[in-house]
Structure formats: C-alpha cells, structure tokens
Amino acid sequence: MALSTGIELAIDGLARGLSFALLGAAITLVFGLGNVLNLALGSFAVIAVVVAVTVGGAVGSVAVGAVAGLVVVAVLGLVVDRTLLSSVYRSEGEERIVLGIFVTLGLAIALDGIMFVYVPLTYSLAHGVPGVELAGIGIRGSTLLTFAVAIPVLVGLFGFLDRTQLGTATRTVVHDETGALLCGVNPRRIRTIIFVVSLVLAGIAGLLRAASSDVTVSAGFELTVFAIIVAIVGGVRDLRGTVLAGFGLGLVITAANFIVGAYLANVLLFAVAVAVLIARPEEIS
Amino acid sequence: MITRGDVTRIGALALLLLPLPLLVTAGGGTYQLRIVSLFLVFATLTVALNVAFAHTDQLFLFLGALAGIGTYTTALIADAAGISAWATLPLGALAAGALGATVSYVAARRGMTVIVLAILTLSLQLAAVETFVGAREVTGGSTGFPFDGLSVAPLAAAVGIDERILFTYVLLGVLLTSLVGYAWLRNSRWGAAFDAVRQDPVAAEAAGIDVVRTKVFAGALAAGTVGVVGPLYAQAERYVLPSMFEFQAIDVLVLVMLVLGGSRTLLGPVVGAGAIVLLDEFLGEIGQWRTAALGVLLVVLFLYFRQGIVPKARALYDGYRSDGAASDVSPDG
Numbered sequence: 293m294a295l296s297t298g299i300e301l302a303i304d305g306l307a308r309g310l311s312f313a314l315l316g317a318a319i320t321l322v323f324g325l326g327n328v329l330n331l332a333l334g335s336f337a338v339i340a341v342v343v344a345v346t347v348g349g350a351v352g353s354v355a356v357g358a359v360a361g362l363v364v365v366a367v368l369g370l371v372v373d374r375t376l377l378s379s380v381y382r383s384e385g386e387e388r389i390v391l392g393i394f395v396t397l398g399l400a401i402a403l404d405g406i407m408f409v410y411v412p413l414t415y416s417l418a419h420g421v422p423g424v425e426l427a428g429i430g431i432r433g434s435t436l437l438t439f440a441v442a443i444p445v446l447v448g449l450f451g452f453l454d455r456t457q458l459g460t461a462t463r464t465v466v467h468d469e470t471g472a473l474l475c476g477v478n479p480r481r482i483r484t485i486i487f488v489v490s491l492v493l494a495g496i497a498g499l500l501r502a503a504s505s506d507v508t509v510s511a512g513f514e515l516t517v518f519a520i521i522v523a524i525v526g527g528v529r530d531l532r533g534t535v536l537a538g539f540g541l542g543l544v545i546t547a548a549n550f551i552v553g554a555y556l557a558n559v560l561l562f563a564v565a566v567a568v569l570i571a572r573p574e575e576i577s
Numbered sequence: 578m579i580t581r582g583d584v585t586r587i588g589a590l591a592l593l594l595l596p597l598p599l600l601v602t603a604g605g606g607t608y609q610l611r612i613v614s615l616f617l618v619f620a621t622l623t624v625a626l627n628v629a630f631a632h633t634d635q636l637f638l639f640l641g642a643l644a645g646i647g648t649y650t651t652a653l654i655a656d657a658a659g660i661s662a663w664a665t666l667p668l669g670a671l672a673a674g675a676l677g678a679t680v681s682y683v684a685a686r687r688g689m690t691v692i693v694l695a696i697l698t699l700s701l702q703l704a705a706v707e708t709f710v711g712a713r714e715v716t717g718g719s720t721g722f723p724f725d726g727l728s729v730a731p732l733a734a735a736v737g738i739d740e741r742i743l744f745t746y747v748l749l750g751v752l753l754t755s756l757v758g759y760a761w762l763r764n765s766r767w768g769a770a771f772d773a774v775r776q777d778p779v780a781a782e783a784a785g786i787d788v789v790r791t792k793v794f795a796g797a798l799a800a801g802t803v804g805v806v807g808p809l810y811a812q813a814e815r816y817v818l819p820s821m822f823e824f825q826a827i828d829v830l831v832l833v834m835l836v837l838g839g840s841r842t843l844l845g846p847v848v849g850a851g852a853i854v855l856l857d858e859f860l861g862e863i864g865q866w867r868t869a870a871l872g873v874l875l876v877v878l879f880l881y882f883r884q885g886i887v888p889k890a891r892a893l894y895d896g897y898r899s900d901g902a903a904s905d906v907s908p909d910g
Contacts, residue, residue, distance in 0.1 A: 329692065379880050389692045390636070394832075394879040401829060402872025409865045513825075517703060520696060555711030562704035569697045573689040 296428050301550055302543065307435040307504075309542025310442035314497040315515060316522030316534040317449065318490035324466045324529040326483045328380060328392035332372075332400035334515030336491045337498025338407065340365045341507045344499055345415045354419055362495045369491035372399065373484045381480065400513065407509040414506040417499060434504035445496055446535060449489075453531070462486055466529065494519070521565040527575055583760035586843055591753055598745040610741055614813040616854040617748035621806050622827065623834045623846030624755045628762070629799035631840035632771040633792050635681060636691050638828050639698040640803050642705035645822035647673040647804030648724075648811045653715055655726050662726025662808065670804040677800020678793050685789040702824050709819035721818035724811045748809060752847070755802055760843055762798075771795060825868075833871060836878045839885025848886050 315333070322330050340361035348357020376399060380391050421433035453459035464472040465479045472479060498515065501507055526537030541561065548557035601609035622640060629635045637643075651669035655662040680701070684694045710719050729747060733740035762768055770791045773781035778788050811817045820826060830853060838849025860867050882889075 329696075376876065376880070386691060389690075391879060393692065393695060395876050397829070398872045398875030398877075398879065400872065401825070401875060402869050405866065405869025405872055408868060517699075521700070524696065553711075555707055558707045559704045559711070562700040562707070565700045566697055566704075569689070569693055569700070570683055570687060573684075573687045573693045 299429050300431070301546055303429075303431055303435060305543035305546035306539065307438040307442075307542070308546050309539035310438055310446070311497045311500050311538075312518060312522045312542045313446060313535040313538030314442055314493045314500075315519035316526055316538045317446070317531055318493040318497075319519045319523035320526065320528055320531050320534040321462075321486050321493075322483075322490045323523065324531070325462065325479075325486050326377075326381060326392075327389050328377065328396065329389070329520065330487075330490065331393060331396040331516055331520075332403060333490070333494045333519050334498075334512035334517075335400045335403040335407075336365050336368065337494040337501075337515050338507060338509055338512040339368065339403070340495030341415050341417070341498045341502040342407065342411045344417060345502070348417070354417055358417070358499050361499060362492050365491045365495040366488050369488040370484070373487045377483075377487065381483070400516065404509055404512055407512075411509065414508050415502055416506045417502040419503045421503075432504070434500070437503050438500045441496065441500060445493070449493070450531075458482070458485065518561075521561055524565055524575075525568050527572075529575075578764055579757065579760045580764055583764070583843055587753065587756050587760060590756070590844065590847060594749055594752075598742050598749070602739070602742055607741060610745060611813070612854060612858060614745055614748055616850055617745065617752050618806055618810045618813060619830060619834060619854065620847045620850035621748075621752045621755050622803060622831045623838065623850050624752070624759055625799040625802040625806070626831050626835050627840060627842075627846050628759065628771075628795050628802075629677075631835065632763075632768075632775060633795040634691055634775050635684065635792060635796055635799075636695040637677070637680075637698050637796070637799065638695050638824065639680075639702035639705065640831055641822040641824055641827035642698075642702045643673040643677060643800050643803040644807030644810065644827060645705055645709055645819070646676060647807035648817055648822070649709070649716060650804075651808040652722075652724055652726055652811065652817055662724075662812075666727070666805065666808055669808050670801045673804025673807070674797045674801030677803075678797035680800075681793045681796025682789065685792040699824065702828065706819055706823055709822065716817075716819065719819055721816055723815060724817045725815060727808060727812035744813065748813065751805065751809060756843060756847070763841075763843075767791070767794065829871065829875070833875050833878065836883060836885060837874075839887035839889070842885070842887040845885050845887040852886065 315337075318333055319330060322328055340358075342361075343364045344354070344357040344361030346357070347360040348354045351357070376395055380388060380395050383391055419433065419437055421437045423433045424431050424436065451459075453463060461472065461477045462482050462485075464475065464477055465482050469479055494515070498507065501511070501515070522538045522541055523534050525541060526532075526534030528534075541564070544564075545557050545561055548560050552560075597613055598610060601613055622644070626637060626640060629637045647669035649669075650672040651662050651665045654668055655665040658665070680694075680698060683689075684697070689697065709716050716722070727744075728740065729743045730740045733743040736743065763771070770781070770786050773784060773786050774788050774791050781791075782788050807822070810821070814821065834849035834853050835846060836849070837852055838847065839845030856870075857867060860870055884892075
C-alpha cells in the first residue's frame with residue numbers, strides 16, 4: 293500500500309470518525325440523562341436528509357434545505373419527548389430502560405414504515421464543495437465538508453456542556469439526579485432540551501452522510517446501530533470517551549473496508565461491540 | 578407433570594387447529610395454507626421467546642440469527658454430506674441451542690442486565706445476517722437458494738394427501754409439542770426456578786437455585802426450539818434467503834406477538850401470533866402500511882397493554898364469574 297493511499301484512508305477514517313462521534317454523542321447524552329436508549333435515532337437522521345433534499349431542491353439552496361431538515365427534526369423531537377418519552381419517564385430503573393428500548397424501537401419501525409411509503413427513493417445532497425489534491429493526496433469535497441461542519445459542532449457541544457449554565461445543569465443531572473433536583477434543576481426540562489439537541493446532532497450526521505453517499509430509508513436503522521456501538525465502546529455515559537471511540541472506530545472500519553471488504557468490516561464492528569459488552573457489562577445499567 | 582387445566586387447554590387448541598389446514602384448502606387455496614403455516618411457525622417461535630424473555634428475563638434479540646443458523650446448518654450439511662435434511666435437522670437445533678446456551682452462560686456469569694443482553698444479541702443478530710449475505714459461496718448471497726430438503730412428499734404419497742397439507746400438520750405437531758413441553762416445564766422444578774430467578778436472583782441463589790444453570794437451560798431450550806423452527810420455515814417457503822432471518826422480519830414480529838398475546842401464559846403466544854398474522858392479512862389491501870402499523874402497535878402495546886390478551890381475557894372472565902369480588906389467582910391460561 294502506497295503511503296499516499298494510507299494517508300487518504302486515514303483522512304477518510306477521521307471524517308467517518310467525526311460522523312460516528314456525532315451519532316455516538318447523541319446516544320450517550322440521552323442515555324446518560326434519562327436511561328433511554330434511543331433506537332429511533334437513525335430514523336430522525338434520515339428524516340433530516342429527506343427534508344433537506346426536498347426543501348433544498350424546492351428553494352434551490354442546499355444550506356436552506358439543511359437548516360430546514362434540522363428544524364423539522366428538532367420539532368419532531370420536541371413532540372416525541374412531550375408525548376412518548378413522557379410515558380417512558382414515568383417508570384423507573386430497569387423498567388424504564390426496557391420500556392425505552394421498545395418504545396423507541398416501535399417509533400423507529402413506524403417512522404421507517406411511513407417513509408417507505410412516501411419517500412422510497414435514494415437521497416443525496418449536492419453540496420458543491422470541490423475536492424482538493426495536495427502533494428498527490430486527494431481529499432473529496434464531502435470529506436472537507438465533514439471536517440468543516442462536524443469539528444465546530446463537537447467543539448460547540450463541549451463548550452455548551454462545560455461553559456454554559458444549562459450545560460452545567462445537564463452534567464449535574466447526569467451525575468446525581470436527586471442532587472440536581474435539590475439545587476433547583478428540573479431534570480425533565482433538561483431531558484427535553486438534550487433530546488432535541490441529540491436529534492439535531494444525528495440530523496447533522498445524516499446530512500454529512502448524504503453529502504458523501506446515497507441515503508435510503510433503510511440507512512436509518514444502520515445509523516442507529518453504529519451510534520449505539522460507538523456509545524458502548526466509548527462508555528455509554530461518558531461523552532469524551534464516546535467521541536474518542538467514534539474516531540477510533542471510524543479509522544478501524546475505514547481501514548477494514550479497504551482491506552477485507554464491507555461485509556467483514558461490519559462484522560468486525562459488531563464483534564468489537566460484543567467484546568466490549570462482555571468485558572464491561574456493568575457499564576450500562 | 579402437566580396440570581389438568583393445561584391438558585384441557587392444549588387439547589382444545591388441538592381440536593380447534595386440526596381441521597384448519599383442511600378447511601382452508603377446501604376451496605383449493607394454497608395461499609391460505611401458507612398463512613396457516615406462517616402462523617404455526619411464528620406461534621412456535623413466540624413460545625420459545627416466552628421461555629427466554631418472559632420467564633427468565635433474557636431479552637433475546639437474535640431469534641432471526643438462531644433460526645438462520647439452524648437453517649444453514651441443516652441445509653448446508655445435508656447438501657455437503659448428501660444425506661436427508663431430516664437427519665441434519667437435529668444438528669441445526671444443536672448449533673442454535675449451543676449458541677443460545679453460550680450467550681446465556683456468558684450473560685449470567687458476567688451479570689448482564691436485560692439491556693446489555695439485548696444489545697449483545699442484537700449485535701450478534703446483525704453480524705449473523707451480514708455473514709449470511711456476505712458468505713456468497715455457501716449461502717448464495719442475498720438471492721439465496723431453493724430448499725426442499727424437509728419435504729414430506731414420499732409420506733404424503735403413501736398416505737394419499739396433499740404434500741403441503743401434510744407439512745402443515747408437521748408444523749402443527751411441532752407447535753403442540755412445544756406447548757406440551759412448555760406446560761410441563763412451567764409446572765416442574767424448572768418453572769419454580771424460573772420464577773425465583775426472575776423475581777430475585779440473589780434470593781434465588783441463597784435458596785440454593787443455580788441461577789447460571791437455570792438461565793442457560795432456558796436459553797438453550799429456547800434457542801434450540803428456534804433452531805428447529807428455522808429449517809421448517811424454510812421448507813414451508815421452499816427457499817432460504819438471508820432476508821428471511823432479518824431482525825425486522827423475525828424478532829420484531831415475535832416480540833409484538835408475545836406481548837400482545839400475554840407473557841408467561843400457555844396460549845398467549847398462540848393467540849398473539851394468530852392475531853398478528855390475521856392483522857397482516859387484513860392490512861393486505863393497504864400492505865404498504867404494514868411496517869408502520871407494526872411499529873405503532875409495538876409502541877401502544879408496551880405503553881398501554883403490556884398485560885396481553887390472554888391475561889386480560891382471564892381477568893375479565895374471573896371478574897365476571899366472581900362478580901367483581903377478589904378471585905383466587907388462577908393458574909395461567
């Protein structure tokens with residue numbers, strides 16, 4: 293393998309890792325706050341893509357379309373949080389975890405089912421960012437776009453959690469819900485905000501994916517599974533670990549795709565998840 | 578020992594289902610016969626999930642993978658060795674059962690919670706289907722291969738009835754066998770151990786119950802059953818396709834059937850499977866909405882109807898009989 297190929301793979305892997313980090317963070321934030329493992333995450337990412345392509349095509353601007361996609365996903369997230377998740381949050385402990393899985397799984401299947409009827413095509417974003425070539429190393433436009441979008445978003449996410457009052461309140465609820473309650477923090481309100489934020493993150497990851505390849509409705513569940521694996525490997529309540537795991541897995545799967553092909557690369561990803569679950573089962577509880 | 582109530586229930590169900598294959602084919606309808614076959618296949622799968630999930634809290638989300646492993650083991654070994662798939666069917670069951678036992682063992686030893694086992698088995702499920710599609714040389718990839726290894730044609734010719742009808746009776750026999758086994762199991766020491774382990778593993782351990790052994794037994798039994806049903810399902814469809822064993826094609830349906838019919842009941846899985854298969858038929862005209870309807874059903878069931886049809890019906894019946902007074906806890910339906 294030529295050195296330039298290796299560098300190109302590494303750059304692709306990092307871009308993929310950034311997408312993984314966004315997805316994993318979306319799972320980790322919601323699970324850490326409220327013990328709900330959002331199995332519908334990927335479906336919302338696909339909704340963002342479909343709305344972005346449709347609106348973008350209608351008004352002739354990809355950027356406007358992308359914003360519209362994220363807004364629609366945020367509004368849907370608010371509705372889901374106030375209705376379905378309110379019912380889930382009423383139960384406690386393991387009961388809530390199990391209920392969360394099934395309700396979001398049902399939601400994912402329902403959303404995918406509706407989309408199969410109305411938007412059964414493939415969707416991609418014509419972002420128009422040109423690729424560049426530096427010293428014999430080619431970088432695709434979609435990769436550049438991923439770096440340009442995902443890095444500020446992740447930096448912004450950490451800035452929000454570390455430096456704003458709302459972010460501090462969020463971390464307080466993750467660490468100690470009762471303590472947060474005593475300090476006058478309303479956990480339910482924080483959960484609503486963070487759920488909406490998590491869907492916007494997933495929406496961004498979906499849009500970035502649509503910038504580099506075609507997205508179909510069936511990609512939704514795949515994105516969800518990637519997100520969960522990243523979150524598990526990173527430590528499902530540990531946002532920094534999740535982001536790092538996203539980078540690591542992005543590099544690993546890109547290299548594996550190149551060396552052993554797509555099927556085995558995916559099997560490898562699942563094997564990593566299984567190994568981590570066996571090694572650290574106490575992490576998710 | 579099987580309770581007299583359960584003998585009556587299984588007997589009544591057998592009487593109800595025995596004429597079904599003949600009735601639906603009276604007008605020559607092989608399509609209806611396929612629906613009956615699907616119902617019998619999924620009812621048996623639901624009985625298996627009932628043991629693993631409802632009785633011992635092991636949320637197996639890899640029934641599709643287990644069915645696929647049972648099917649590919651049965652079909653591929655029969656093909657390679659040049660022997661009948663009936664002879665390799667036990668190997669398929671063994672392979673699936675061994676995987677189920679291993680997963681249960683690791684999960685119990687590592688103290689995995691419901692959700693960890695759920696994600697673990699879901700990962701195995703997705704990896705399995707990925708492998709079924711990817712191993713093109715042996716599985717035929719996503720286009721699959723025709724399968725007729727479990728044909729009952731010689732016997733059908735000897736008895737003088739249609740082969741497809743006879744095979745439906747094989748499926749019915751498997752369902753009834755699984756129900757008899759389940760009725761025996763829940764009234765045995767194992768059933769008591771299941772209850773103890775589910776309600777309080779620590780107390781169960783203190784009472785001298787081997788929690789790991791109990792869970793491994795339940796997991797192996799459920800997985801082995803799925804490993805038998807998989808190849809029979811393939812025979813009913815006359816084809817082996819990776820997409821038959823997908824998470825959305827098997828696990829989601831079986832989960833809905835179990836919760837709808839009623840967990841930890843004898844007839845709940847049969848009622849749930851029947852209801853969903855029938856619903857699917859009614860949705861036939863608006864078939865494109867099938868997936869969406871299943872998803873909505875899953876949400877509604879888990880939020881508002883986790884009790885299930887059979888326990889609900891029993892509660893109504895008991896309430897009617899005792900006129901609203903507190904009735905004795907009757908054995909499960």
